[in-house]
Amino acid sequence: MSDFVDIGHLDDIPPEGARVVKTPLGCIAVFRTSEDEVFALDDRCPHKGGPLSNGIQHGRSVTCPLHNWVISLETGQAEGADEGSVATWAVKVEGGRILLDRSRFSRAVAAE
Amino acid sequence: MKRLVVIGAGMASGRMLEHLFEREAGYEVTLFGAEPRGNYNRIMLSPVLSGEKSYDEIVTHDADWYAGNGVTCRFGERVEGVDPDRKVVVTASGETAYDKLVIATGSDPFIIPVPGADLPGVMAYRDLDDVERMQGYAAKGGRAVVIGGGLLGLEAAAGLKARGMDVTVVHLAGHLMERQLDPAAGYLLERELRSRGIEVLTEANTAELRGTDHVEAVLLKDGRIIETDMVCMAVGIRPACALGREAGLAVNRGIVVDDAMVTSDPDVLALGECVEHRGQLFGLVAPLYDQAKVAAATLAGEAAAFDPPQVSTKLKVTGVDLFSAGDFAEGEDREEIVFRDAARGVYKRLVLEEDRIVGVVMYGETADGAWFLDKLRSREDISDGRDTLIFGPNFAGGAPVDPMAAVAALPDDAEICGCNGVSKGTIMAAIAGGAGSLAEVTALTKASTSCGSCAGLTAQVVALGLGDGFVIPAEAGMCGCTDHTHEDVRRLIVADGMKAIPEVMQKLHWKSSGGCAKCRPALNYYLLCAWPEEYADHAQSRFINERVHANIQKDGTYSVVPRMWGGITTPDELRAIADAADKYAVPTVKVTGGQRIDLLGVQKEDLPAIWADLNAAGMVSGHAYAKGLRTVKTCVGTDHCRFGTQDSTGLGIRIEKALWGAWSPHKFKLAVSGCPRNCAEATCKDFGVVCVSEGYQLHVGGAAGMEVKPTQLLCTVATEDEAVEYCAAFYQLYREGARYLDRPWKWIDRVGLDHVKEKVVEDAESREALAARFFHSQTFFQHDPWAERANGKDAHEFMPMADLTRVAAE
Numbered sequence: 001m002s003d004f005v006d007i008g009h010l011d012d013i014p015p016e017g018a019r020v021v022k023t024p025l026g027c028i029a030v031f032r033t034s035e036d037e038v039f040a041l042d043d044r045c046p047h048k049g050g051p052l053s054n055g056i057q058h059g060r061s062v063t064c065p066l067h068n069w070v071i072s073l074e075t076g077q078a079e080g081a082d083e084g085s086v087a088t089w090a091v092k093v094e095g096g097r098i099l100l101d102r103s104r105f106s107r108a109v110a111a112e
Numbered sequence: 113m114k115r116l117v118v119i120g121a122g123m124a125s126g127r128m129l130e131h132l133f134e135r136e137a138g139y140e141v142t143l144f145g146a147e148p149r150g151n152y153n154r155i156m157l158s159p160v161l162s163g164e165k166s167y168d169e170i171v172t173h174d175a176d177w178y179a180g181n182g183v184t185c186r187f188g189e190r191v192e193g194v195d196p197d198r199k200v201v202v203t204a205s206g207e208t209a210y211d212k213l214v215i216a217t218g219s220d221p222f223i224i225p226v227p228g229a230d231l232p233g234v235m236a237y238r239d240l241d242d243v244e245r246m247q248g249y250a251a252k253g254g255r256a257v258v259i260g261g262g263l264l265g266l267e268a269a270a271g272l273k274a275r276g277m278d279v280t281v282v283h284l285a286g287h288l289m290e291r292q293l294d295p296a297a298g299y300l301l302e303r304e305l306r307s308r309g310i311e312v313l314t315e316a317n318t319a320e321l322r323g324t325d326h327v328e329a330v331l332l333k334d335g336r337i338i339e340t341d342m343v344c345m346a347v348g349i350r351p352a353c354a355l356g357r358e359a360g361l362a363v364n365r366g367i368v369v370d371d372a373m374v375t376s377d378p379d380v381l382a383l384g385e386c387v388e389h390r391g392q393l394f395g396l397v398a399p400l401y402d403q404a405k406v407a408a409a410t411l412a413g414e415a416a417a418f419d420p421p422q423v424s425t426k427l428k429v430t431g432v433d434l435f436s437a438g439d440f441a442e443g444e445d446r447e448e449i450v451f452r453d454a455a456r457g458v459y460k461r462l463v464l465e466e467d468r469i470v471g472v473v474m475y476g477e478t479a480d481g482a483w484f485l486d487k488l489r490s491r492e493d494i495s496d497g498r499d500t501l502i503f504g505p506n507f508a509g510g511a512p513v514d515p516m517a518a519v520a521a522l523p524d525d526a527e528i529c530g531c532n533g534v535s536k537g538t539i540m541a542a543i544a545g546g547a548g549s550l551a552e553v554t555a556l557t558k559a560s561t562s563c564g565s566c567a568g569l570t571a572q573v574v575a576l577g578l579g580d581g582f583v584i585p586a587e588a589g590m591c592g593c594t595d596h597t598h599e600d601v602r603r604l605i606v607a608d609g610m611k612a613i614p615e616v617m618q619k620l621h622w623k624s625s626g627g628c629a630k631c632r633p634a635l636n637y638y639l640l641c642a643w644p645e646e647y648a649d650h651a652q653s654r655f656i657n658e659r660v661h662a663n664i665q666k667d668g669t670y671s672v673v674p675r676m677w678g679g680i681t682t683p684d685e686l687r688a689i690a691d692a693a694d695k696y697a698v699p700t701v702k703v704t705g706g707q708r709i710d711l712l713g714v715q716k717e718d719l720p721a722i723w724a725d726l727n728a729a730g731m732v733s734g735h736a737y738a739k740g741l742r743t744v745k746t747c748v749g750t751d752h753c754r755f756g757t758q759d760s761t762g763l764g765i766r767i768e769k770a771l772w773g774a775w776s777p778h779k780f781k782l783a784v785s786g787c788p789r790n791c792a793e794a795t796c797k798d799f800g801v802v803c804v805s806e807g808y809q810l811h812v813g814g815a816a817g818m819e820v821k822p823t824q825l826l827c828t829v830a831t832e833d834e835a836v837e838y839c840a841a842f843y844q845l846y847r848e849g850a851r852y853l854d855r856p857w858k859w860i861d862r863v864g865l866d867h868v869k870e871k872v873v874e875d876a877e878s879r880e881a882l883a884a885r886f887f888h889s890q891t892f893f894q895h896d897p898w899a900e901r902a903n904g905k906d907a908h909e910f911m912p913m914a915d916l917t918r919v920a921a922e
Contacts, residue, residue: 007914011317015286016626016652019913030913034286034295034626051668054656056629060443063629065656065664070629072444079444095365102916 004099018053029053039073040091046084120216121145124384131408148188161271194359219349219385228321250275254341265346280311292436299614371417373407435481438471454619455521480504526607534559543577591630598851634852644889657737673736678764679707688729706743723898732896744768749786758803760786773894777850813857841882
C-alpha cells in the first residue's frame, strides 16, 4: 500500500532544479522539470554514488556531477553507453504540494 | 410536473437546460444565480474588457428564452443551504422544494493570501462585475498590475492595455502559461507582449500589496516594488463546493460525481467547474459542455456517461496565435518534431509516443491546430506521413525547412567578421558585384581572414548569396543539440541581440527542446559575457560547483577555498581558518598549488555558515570552483628577495583585485615572478608576468594541466599600470572569443598569436576598448558570492527539502 507524505510545495524547487529529502534509507533527490513534472530518485548515481540532485537537468534526464553519467528521471536507468540504474520513488503533485510515497522506508523502519 | 432546481446560472447549467428542454422531459425549472443577470458567455469576457465586444453581444440566454421555457429565474438570490433529506433548497426568502437538484456553482477565483489582498482596488477576473470594475479604472488611465501569467491573466493584461493602461504582469513561474506552453513558446509569447508595451516579470513572487485606503503598490519577495492603481489577481480558480459539502455530499477537491454526473445523493446532480470526476477538475468549456449533455440525459432518464475529452487551449488576445493541446512533456519513450522559423516568429512542436501525437504546442501559426488535435484525439498512427507531418495538411510532400533561416533573417548591418568590420551587407554586395566563391569573397572583404572564428558564419552568408551549388565546408556543431559552431552561436547572440537561453534555442533552431549538459552552461556563459548588465544568470544551467560556489568532492561533500590575495595571509586569517576547520569538523586542510588553503570535506548544508564565519574574518570566495579568475601566484619580489627586480607581490595582488569575480570560458590562472628565476612559475600560466629590471614581460597561453604548455611572449611593458591594462585586455579578448571550456592556449592555437598581438599590443584603441569592456563587466560581477549566500540567497541549494528520518521512525 502506498503512503504519500507531503514533502513541500512545487515552488520550493526551482524549475530544472532538485532538492533532497532525507529518509532512513538515505537521501532521495526530488526533481522538478521545466514542464513542472516531478520525479524522485535515490540521490546516488549507479556509477560511483554521485549526488544526482546536484547534476544539470535537461528534459527528463539528469547528468551526474561527478562523471557525467546521464540518468533517466523516469526510469532511473543510465542512458547512452553506460549501464546501471537507480531506484525511483513514487511521487505526485496535488494542488501544488509534492507528495512522496514513503511506504518502502516506513516498512523498513517498522521491521527493525 | 417534476420539480427541478438548478443552483448556478453559468455556461454549464445553461447548456444543460438547452439539452433538457429539447428532450421535453417534463420538468418545472427554478434557476438560482448569484449574479443579478442570466447566462452569458463567460469565455468572451476578455473581448468585453478590451472593448472589442459589448455585454449584449455575449448574452446566451435572455429573459425571453427563460420565459419561453417556463424557467422561474431567481437571479441575485443567494442559496444558503440544501437539505437533501427533506429535498429543499434554503434561501433568505424561504424554502424551495425539489424532486431533482442540479448544483452548478462553478468556481471561485483564488486570492493569494498576502497582506493587503483585501484592499480596495484589488480584484479577481471572474465575472462581469469584475470587468466593469476594471473598465472603471481603465477609464482613468494609470497603472495596472496583473498577478498571474496564465490564460486568464494575460487576457486581462491585454484587455487593460487595450483600454490604455500601463500594465505589468507578475508571474511566479519561469515562463508564461507554463501549464500550456513549453519555455520556447513561452518566450515568443513574452516577446510579443513586451512589444505591445506590456511589462512581464517572470519568477516574480508577490509578497505584499501595499496601500493605506486603496492599493498603491505590489511588493515582490525579491524586494522589487511596482507602483500601481489597481491589481487584478488571476492566479487560478477553486471549485465552489461549499454548498455540496454542507449538504453532506461526497466532496474531495470538488463535488464528486459519477459518469452520469450524479453526486453521492441519487437525486442531486452536479456539473461544471465545481465537480470532480475520476479525480479530475475542469476549467475549460469543452468538457463542461459534454457534462451538460450527460446531465440532461440523466435527468431525462436516459443512460449516458461522461468521458473527459482531450481539450485544447487558445489565448484570446487579438493578434496572438497560440495553440496547445495534450501532454507536451518530454520523455525517454517520446520523440518530438520541432519546427522553428525565427524570422516569422513561428514555433511548432509535436510530441510523439509510439508513432502517435500526444501533445501539440503551436505559436505564431495555429491554422493547423484542429488538424493535429484531431489526430491526437483519434490516436492515429502517423508513421507514414511523418516526414512532412509538422507542415500540416496542406504541405504534405512540400520542401523541407531552410536550415539557413537564422542567417537569412539577419539584417544587412549585422556584423559577421568583427576583426575586419565586415557586415552581412558587405558580403552580399561583394557577391552582387561578381565574387563567385568563398575564396573570392574573403579576399575581397577580408571576412574571416584574421582570427578566423567567423569562418563558418561567413561561409553560410556566402552560401546564402551564391545560392544552390555552394557546399558549406563542414565543421562540427557545439553539441548534438545544434549544427552551429560555438563561434557562430557567440556571434549570432551579439549580432541579433539575443538575451536568454530559450531565445537562442528558438532562433537558432535547437534540435532538442531543453538543450543538454554541454550546451546549456556554454550558452549561459556566452550570454553573460555578451550582456553583463542585462543578462539574468540561469543557475540551473551552471555546473554544481558554480551554482553552490564550492568544489564538489567524490563523496558529495565540498571544498572551501577563501581568497588569499597574491598568496599573502595574516595570523588573524589563519586563526579564523583554523577556527572554521574546528567548528565544522573539516577532515582535511591542505595548501593548494595556487598559494592558499583548501578546507576539504565540508557538508553542503554547512556551506553558508562556514562562509559567514570566513566573511566575518574579512575573507571572500576564492572562486577555486569557477570557470573564471582563479589565483595570482606570486613570489616575494623586492620586498625581501635579494634578486627581486620589481614588487611582484604587490603587482600580483593588484591584478587579482582587478580580475577577481570574472567568469570566462575556462579557468584562468596567473602568476607574477619578481625576476627571471621565475619562482612563481609564471611561464606555465594562462597569463604570466616576469619582472625584469627594465619592466614587465607579459607571457600568455601557458598551462600545466592535462597538457603542459609553456607560455609565449606577448610583449614587454614598462609600467605596472600597463601590465594591468594589457592583462585585462588579453583576458577580455579571450572571454569574448574562446569556445566554452577552451583554455587560452587552445584558443590561441585556433586564432593565432598574431591576432592576439594585433588586438592587445599593436592597436592601442582596441586594447583600451577591450580593457574598458572588461572593467565595465566587472562592475556587475565583483560581488562576493559567499556573502550573498550567507545572507540567504539560493537557500534551497543548501537545505534538504524535508527530513523524514524522524517522522518515519515514530
